[in-house]
Amino acid sequence: MEAFPYADVDSSLRAMAGKAEGFGRSAVGGLHGSLHSVTTLADDGPGSLREACSKTEPLWIVFDVSGVIHLSSDLSVSSFKTIDGRGSRIKLRGRGLRLHECENVIICNLEFEAGRGRDVDGIQIRPSSKHIWIDRCSLSDYDEGLIDITRQSTDITVSRCHFKNQDKAMLIGADPSHFEDRCIRVTIHHCFFDGTRQRQPRVRFGKVHLYNNYTRNWGVYAICAGVESQIFSQCNIYEAGEKKKVFDYYPEQAADKPEAESGVIRSEGDVFLNGALGTGTHDTIVFHPSEYYSTWTSEAAASYFLKGILQTCSGYQAMVRPIDDCDLLDSPVDHSNDPDENAFTTTN
Known part of the structure; x- marks a missing residue:
């Protein structure tokens, strides 16, 4: 697809730094740090992903192993880290990643599944x-949600991700008492919400730009606008299953306001299939992305190719690891552990 965004980021390992579209476009991750290899599937200890993410210095983290990492507790990620799963196949199970008071983090090409608790x-x-920036990740089957963005976290992009087998997909803004979340800004694009029941996303307070996503067969609603949220839905595909309502509006009372109100949704260029009923908000002001960034890569939702591309190219992708273009490697990259679709190693 000609308009597919940042197709050149796999030309070299660090080429993706700063290439996100939308609100997360400034994320550089571990661009200015050394290349760091994860050498074990153990939950903790030398060579583990947890050890790498706990380090204070910038790191571009890659994997010399493929398989399942069973997390016994949430894995905290510190600032200026890239967790780059290209060239391996890594599944995180049991728990998930926690980004707590950190900045400049890129998470790419990982699988998250079976989170319990x-x-x-x-x-x-x-x-x-x-x-x-969260890019090309597959997420499914968590007891709570797949991605939560709350408590004044902002300038975030979620792109080319695949969400499936889940009740609550994505929450942006957790509670009407958290009125400080008015600062939240999130871009979600080229993602595939594949039969997730609700929250694609569910938003409070924040500004959210959705474009070129494919959402199908939801169980409650596709998008929900809670208290004071502003959602710009542009050139997305909404394909209904049994439930037809695309946009829902939940009136809630902000802790510093006297009355309850819902959010607003502007729909522009969206396509509604199989009886999907999408009614945007009228006679209200919704932000426009051009107020914050000048360009983004969008295809007409009615494009013959868009739906197929999003089903094929969202989520984890099997690929070789790009060559690092910095002079930080002591030896050539060994691709002997490149992902095998049918071969997995696990550790407890």
Whole structure:
């Protein structure tokens, strides 16, 4: 597809730094740090992903192993980190990633599944985290949500991700008492919400730009606008299953306001299939993305190719690891552990 965004980021390992579209466009991750290899599937200890993410210095983290990492607790990610799953196949199970008061983080080409426990999310972003880019990840089957963005976390882009087998997909703004979340700004594009029941996303307070996403067969609603949220839905595909309502509006009372109100949704260029009923908000002001960034890559939702591309190219992608273009490698990259679709190693 000619308009597919940042097709050149796999030309070299660090080429993706700063290439996000939308609100997370400034995320550089570990661009200015050394290349760091994860060498074990163990939950903790030397060579583990947890050890790498806990380091204070910038790191571009890659994997010399493929398989399942069973997380016994949430894995905290510190600032200026890239977790780059290209060239391997890594599944995180049991718990998820926690981005707590951090900035400049890129998470790319990982799989998150089977997260168990109360308040366990695939990726939890809170509080006060910023400049985050989540790209080409597959997320499914968590007891709580797949991605939560709350507590004044902002300037975040979620792109080319695949969400499936889940009740609550994505929450942006957790509670009407958190009126400080008016600062939240999130871009979601080229994602595939594949039969997730609700929250694609569900938003309070924040500004959210959705474009070129494919959402199908939801169970409650596709998009929900809670208290004071502003959602710009542009050139998305909404394909209904049994439930036809695309946009829902939940009146809620902000803690610093006397009356309850819902959010607003502007729909522009969206396509509604199989009886999907999408009614945007009228006679109200919704932000326009051009107020914050000048360009983004969008295809007409009615394009013959868009739906197929989003089903094929969202989520984890099997690929070789790009060559690092910095002079930080002591030896050539060994691709002997490139992903095998049918071969997995696990560790407890």
